[in-house]
Amino acid sequence: MDPSRFHAPAALVGESWQRDVRIDVDARGFITALAFGVAPEGCERLRGPVIPAMSNAHSHAFQRALVGMTGRLVGEDSFWTWREAMYAFVARLDPDALEAVTAQAYVEMVEAGYAAVAEFHYVHADADGRPYANVAELAHRVVAAAQRTGIALTLLPVAYAHAGFGGTAPRPLQKRFVLERAHYEALVAQLADTAARDDVVVGVAPHSLRAVTPALLHQVLDAAPPDAPIHIHVSEQRREVADCLAWSGQRPVDWLLDHAPVDARWALVHATHADAREIARIAASGATVVLAPTTEGDLGDGTFLAERYVGCGGALAIGSDSNTIIDPFAELRQLEYSQRIATGRRNVLAHGDVPVGAALWAAAAAGGARALARPLGSIATGRRADLVVLDVDEPALAERAPDAMLEAAIFGPARRPVRDVLIGGRMVVRDGRHVHRDAVFRAWRATLARILAA
């Protein structure tokens, strides 16, 4: 690709809007220079205000196919009954299906304004619970889906061994997630070997304190490539907190911070039931908290103490998690609304003169890039030119000043606030449509017909 020079009528730089912005991009797709208040001559004109593309810091892409199948009341319905439905669905997935479903989820992510994804990948074995001949078979299908759709991938092979605290044996429905230690280490090593060629960042993910023992947690950390991001689910459910207390005498976040070298490489996913003291400890550790507001709402998880956490200087990111909803604007709206409902106040996550939408978008884009260990997440020199062009022909956004536009996109009635998406300076979404949307959708449709009939 040749170097390019773009011009936008406005751009969100940090937390503030700049007018008439020129963005120089090198042949690798990285921003080399910015200029403000300049004319568009000699530039490729972007057709609306631009914001940095979002990183999706927590995804289980295959769960995209589960949408619509969990709405019937099952006894005392909860996260735990949803999980049974998800487990039953996993049994239907073969490698082709996993790739087709993942590609569909990734097309939708890019169209929604995500340019990167952290895939918390835990389906490793075949339907009988045996490793594939190539232990990385399904991980490679995730990589293929990412390459097809252009989304930047941070791949987090998950270590999963137990059904609950204290090393209880896995249940039969969990057999596709479990790899023996040697197989898991071979998986991580194989992915790390080809990471540079595939443009994939490889991290590790001990699934949760439920699913790994302390010994296994440390084996996973030992298997991680140097500087690899480390993601873990923690404190998502009240029962998980109670079980952890019964097992160890400590709450999950306290236990983790006391027994693992948690620092800026770490992403703590959910942390929903972290108490005020744990919140302060996470912020001090330098870890990022990854929230999945629409999934946490869907599953009835609870409400994270986000205002307190941000007040402690904690880094946060967002993820689409179960992929029931794939929309960073909706995640941020749900996050802010959860705080309003809990506190009885408005604009809880705004600060100073910065409107809440800009504050939320800038924080989540920067925190997401950090969780993915990728140079993304802001319109700045040295960052990749991953840009979302807002659609000024969308009624909710038309004629708005830039600083009102992001507020309208997050909190207003915009159906499709995204017009174009550039990844590494290349336009991947034009007029709301991913360049491979139709082909990926045909494969998705055929796949759903096949697996839902099974």
Ligand SMILES: [Zn+2]
């Ligand atoms: Zn998750």
